[in-house]
Amino acid sequence: MKGRQLLIEPLPTGGHAAALMVDGRLEDLLIDPDPSDPTPRPDAIFRAVPARPMKGMGGVMVDLGSGRTGFLRGPKLPAPGRPLLVQVLGSAEAGKAQPVSARPILKARHAILTPGAPGINIARSVRDADRRAALDSLGAAGMAGADPETGLILRTAAIDASDELIAGDIAALLAEWSALAATGEPGLLREAPGARAEALREWRAPGDPVREARSALADAGIWEDVDALREPEVSLGQGFLAIEPTRALVAVDVNTGGDTSPAAALKANLAAAAELPRQLRLRGLGGQVVIDFAPMPRAERPRVERTLTQALRADGIDTNVVGWTPLGHLELQRKRARRPLASALRT
Known part of the structure; x- marks a missing residue:
């Protein structure tokens, strides 16, 4: 279709x-995930109580209530025992606390509310000057009377949406944030979608x-x-890539397979670079990613890296291309935005 x-x-x-x-x-x-799984999910918002900072780790453990803990990292850490709102940033490795942020955001279809980050911003994908101006005015009207430290992002979906729908999203987000910001006991305040x-x-x-x-x-x-995603190998025509998560990192190997032509390595590497973000997204994999491309001359690396960067730009999950190692591997640092597929599947 x-x-x-x-x-x-x-x-x-x-x-x-x-x-x-x-x-x-x-x-x-x-x-x-299974409803019986108590693991906090990305985007959930909690009222948390911080403990003392952990020296050398640049962060602090926070009590999320009901026996759950999170880890808050940052240059300025909250005072111990003083409740604050935190949002789960992503999935954690087994046995580790969930990473959280002290700057929660609230998302709707057309708008994102950003408490602590003031200003009205329009998605860069909105390129028409008249539409950007109209959305800016609509955002300003919707945020009139709100806390000046609370900002707003109008999303790509707002390009073709009616003013009523956008204004409704803004009003709903402001009302929800007002309710969340009220004082209360530590615990879950807003479920992840x-x-x-x-x-x-x-x-x-x-x-x-x-x-x-x-x-x-x-x-x-x-x-x-989905069953195919349980297997490490992904076909690239004659070549293939293998994706194997370990405790420390996600290892990716690119192989030319049965292709013995002079351009076999470049073809396999370009195909792998274009396909890898989709595979990582579907498998729910993040953290450190190390790619062992098929052997190629250094002069071909920029072309492969550009192909990967373009694919990552359309991927939607924050990923930083760190660079090439002395052994010729390419390293990525990818947000753990989702639970690994292996743990999300119930059977």
Whole structure:
């Protein structure tokens, strides 16, 4: 099927699985964890109580309530025992505290509220000068009377949205933040969005068909694709790449396979660079990523790196290309924005 399509399927024990298909290919995947799993999920907001700073680690452990802990890093750390609002930044490795931020943000389809980061900003994808000016005026009107230290970002989805929808999102976010900022006991204040809500908020564009059904993903063969993601190897035509997470890092190996042509290494490396962000996204992998490309001359590295950078730009998950090592590996630092697929799957 050409074009974009959203598929949403309820899971037997609760929650949903959501898939984004583009031209018949699986582009993104979200699966709610088992409801019995108490692990804080990315974007959840807590009222937390900090302990004493941990010397040498640049951060402090915070009590999230109900036996849960987080780790807050930063140059300025809060006073011990003084409650504050924190937001879970991403998934943590097994046995480690969840990384949290002391600057929560609230997202809606058309707008993002940024307490502590004042100003009105428009998504760079909005390039029409008249539309940018109109959105700036709409944002200013919506934020009139709000805390001057609270900022607003109007998202790409606001380009074609009505003024009423955008103003409604801004008002709802301000009301929610006002309720969150009230004093109270430590604990969970705002659940992370489920797979269904996040998919509709982040993926849906005007005109995109959405199919919600008990077997929506099964009918499209998505679960077979998910099974394939359990395996390390990904075909690149004659070559392949292998993605293997370890406790310390994600190791990626690029191989030319049966291709013995003079340009085999470059072809495999370019294909791997274009495909890797999608594979990391679908597998929910982040942290340190080390890529062992097929042997190639140094002169070809910039071309491969540009291809990877372009693919990462469209990926949507913060990833920093750190650079090449003396052994010829390329290192990335990627936000752990999601739980690894292996832990998200319930069977």
